[in-house]
Amino acid sequence: MFKHDDYFSRINCPKNNCQLINCIFKHPERDTVPDTLKSSSEPSSNVKRKIENDLPEPKKVHNEGFKPVHHVKIPSNDRLKNIKSIESIHKLDNTSSQQKEFELAIKSNSLKEYYSNMSVYLNIESDPQFITPKQLNISSPATLQVRKSNIENIYELIKLTEPNLKTPKLKAINEEYKIATTTSKFTYMPNIKRKIHExxxxxxYKIKTKELTNDDYYNELLKLVIPKDKLVKYGYIMDVPTPITPSEERKCRRCGxxxxxxDQLLPIHCQFHAGKAIKRDRKRVYECCGDVLGDNESEPCTSYNYHVFYWDNPGEMQSFLPFKITSDVFTRNENALKAIGIDCEMGFTTKGFELLRITAVDFFTGEEVLDVLVxxxxxxxxxxxxxxxIESIKDEALEFNESIKLLNDIMDSETVLIGHGLENDLNSMRLIHNRIVDTAILYPPHKTSPTFRYSLKMLVFNYLGKKIQTGQHDSGEDALGAxxxxxxxxxxxxTSILSK
Known part of the structure; x- marks a missing residue:
């Protein structure tokens, strides 16, 4: 047997991110025992006791610190440290921090990707060693080789134009990623060439600035109002439905x-996947746990004590709680705002998927003008x-009709409503409105369909360079994002018109 006599233990390991438990080289980042107390022979009981007494008391983390992941081997100490960082930086409780760290771990296909995802989430940006295109959740508009070549070209130009930038590779990767996620295979290269030319x-390409007035914005906003027939194609209810008596037999929205x-209030064991199915490595997997869609061997990752349901059609919704057209029931209001961003929150009850909160933001000022619990x-x-x-129904929550009446205080039938996927919000409020600007339908231009829409989170990141929905959900943040x-x-x- 080869004996190293502790010689190599004094030399730093030449391999980056070494995962060998019994590696013969030195690993300063995970050594917990001082060098002066190390010995090639077994320490005495007194020395052991001294070491144990000198070491800090390990911090207890709820539920052993984290949920296990099996597709990537991540050092436990790193996962615990990242949970604490998330808790500190994003002001989340320990349970939410664990869940966020787990989501990032599940989405990572390698240890390197895990560290990269965590750095981005914690805003700890450093330039990567190698140029690698970001993974796409949609069909790629170009091959990896083409994408990498484009990033390298962008990188070389960024180095020349921004010599003091500390993260030129990261910026090049992000610039290409924005283009890749908002173009098709036909428009990808023209947009890359435009970016390189810029x-x-x-x-x-210096923007010719023009301060837009509120009237300018409003006139352009009116041009974006979506026609009724298009709203219908995207699932909006635009006419009062004929009531249909709901069936006693329902299908659970979660487990099927x-x-x-x-029998809905009788406790049962409902197992389901909490996250959506997304495309990854040519497979469709659940974003909540990484399980492959259709894999019958593994059990769903989440369970609940009751089944939940939606009404099956507009007629059943009408039977429970009638729809109303804003032009019929909302009185004309001199103080009504011309345009508002709106977002609602809903929850499951014995009557389906019900309204719990309405939040509205003034389009022109960005100020919150309504926020009520229902x-x-x-x-x-x-x-x-x-x-x-929403964690509980508070005493100050309003009755449903009171909340809609309060909404009428800030808007009427002429107000333009802005939001993302507004058909769900209007359904929960049982309102039919004609002046709708839905970012889920309009953006990216010409790339959405009734069966495919981008998330608000992705739109805000791609076009505004901001991150939203990183912690507990905030309806005001979503309304302002739209x-x-x-x-x-x-x-x-x-700006495009001015530059022509």
């Missing part, structure tokens, strides 16, 4: 099993807290 000729409405009509089954951000996207495109269009 970097070579920055003076030509059938149950009776009269008492559901049915008995609460699940407040959907992970997505709604407003900012609309303003971005209005200003971009106006």
């Amino acid at each position: 970097l070579k000729n920055p003076e030509k 099993k059938e149950f009776k409405l009269s 008492k559901p009509i049915g008995e609460v089954i699940d407040l959907n807290s992970r997505w709604s951000g 407003i900012d996207i609309v303003k971005y495109f209005i200003k971009k269009d106006q």
Whole structure:
């Protein structure tokens, strides 16, 4: 047997991110025992006791610190440290921090990708050693080789134009990623060439600024109002439905099993995947745990004590709580705002998926003008807290009709409503409105369809360079995010007109 006599233990390991448990080289980042106390022989009991007493008391983390992941080997100490960093930087509780760290771990296909994802989330940006295109959740508009070559070209130009930038590779990767996620295979290369031309000729691309007035914004906003027939194609209810008596037999929205409405409050074991199915490595996997869609050997990662449901069609929704057209029921209001961003939160009750909160933001000022909690009509089954951000029904919550009346104080039938996927919000409020600007339908231009839409989180990141929805859900943040996207495109269009 080869004996190293502790010689190599004094030499730093030449391999980066070495994962060998019994590696013969020195690893300063994970050595916990002082060098002066190390010995090639077994330490005495007194020395052991001294070491144990000198070491800091390990911090206890709820539920052993983290959920296990099996597809990537990540050092436990790093995962615990990152959970604490998330808790400190993003002001989350320990449970939410664990869940966020787990989501990032599940989405990572390698240890390097895990560290990169964590650095981005914690805003600890450093330039990567190698240029590697970011993974796409959509069909790639170009091959990896082409994408990498484009990043390298962008990188060389950024080094020339921004010599003091500490992260030129990272910026080049992000610039290419924005283009790759917002173009098709036909428009990808033209947009890359435009970006390269812009970097070579920055003076030509200096924005000709024009301060848009509120009237300018409003006139452009009216041009973006989506026609009724298009809204119908995207799932909006634009006419009052004929009531249909709901069936007693329902299908659970989560696990798909059938149950009776009269039995909904009887505890059961409902197993399901909390996250959506996304495309990764040519497979469709659940973003919550990484399980492959259709894999019958593994059990769903989440469970609940009750089944939940949506009404199956507009007629059933109308039977429970009638729809109303704003032009019929909202009185004309001199103080009504011309345009507002709106976002609602919903939860599951014995009466379906009910309204729990309405938040509205003034389009022009960005100020929150309404934020009310709403008492559901049915008995609460699940407040959907992970997505709604609502932990309980508070005493100050309003009755449903009171909340809609309060909404009429700030808007009327002429007000333009801005939001992302507004059909769900209007359904929960049982309102039919004709002046809609939906960012999920409009952006990216010409790339959405009734069966495919980009998330608001992706739009805000790609076009505004901001991160939203990183912690507990904030409906005001979502309403403002949709407003900012609309303003971005209005200003971009106006700048384009000026430059011609």
